[in-house]
Amino acid sequence: MPLCGVVFDFDGVIADTEALHLRAYQDTLSHWNLSLSRSEYFAHYLGYDDVGVINAVAHAQGRVLAESELNQLLAIKSRHFETLIRGEDVLFPDCTECIRRLSTQTKLAIASGALHHEISQILNANELQKYFEIIVAADHVDHPKPAPDGYLQAVAQLGRRATTPPAGCYVAIEDSRWGLEAARAAGLKTIGITNTYPASSLSIADAIVKNLDTVDQDFLNRLCS
Incomplete structure (x- = not known):
């Protein structure tokens, strides 16, 4: 089948921000006497959006959050994350060239569990939104x-x-099994990138790469053939 487009995950593929999200969650949850360790986050929660993570952590620790509490936590987490990324170079070093290269050959999109304003803030700071x-x-x-x-x-x-x-x-290009499962369920071919998890954790992907340098038109055409 002809290649029609590439859909990137964002955190962990374009932006090296998975650990920054964890820090923002930890700072936020501490306000409600909730905790989230690094091992728990990467083992159980990384593949979820903010609502999913906060609700799941609260439930695991015997708390049911009222809607008003959840909204407060979401707002606090968003502010913490924006503070952490402000002025920082959070892009993976090989992503800009890959995005520019592929944009001349096929359509590009992003499908992410992050919020739109978080994605736009980073893309605009690096002049990548246009691609x-x-x-x-x-x-x-x-x-x-x-x-x-x-x-x-x-x-x-x-x-x-x-x-x-x-x-x-x-x-689809993804860094976690949750993202790969989502892409596969939608009928996409999948590339797992080992920025966040080892190759053994991404075994359901159609292909696994160490970085985006190897992802070019020929690579994608072979994957689609």
């Missing part, structure tokens, strides 16, 4: 990752803009 046709963030879908909704929406929107038939091949 992406579509950005589908956690606040754009009813069921964020690990549900496939974000990928389904990204592919549907790319299909309306693409010159090749939407029945062609779309490829």
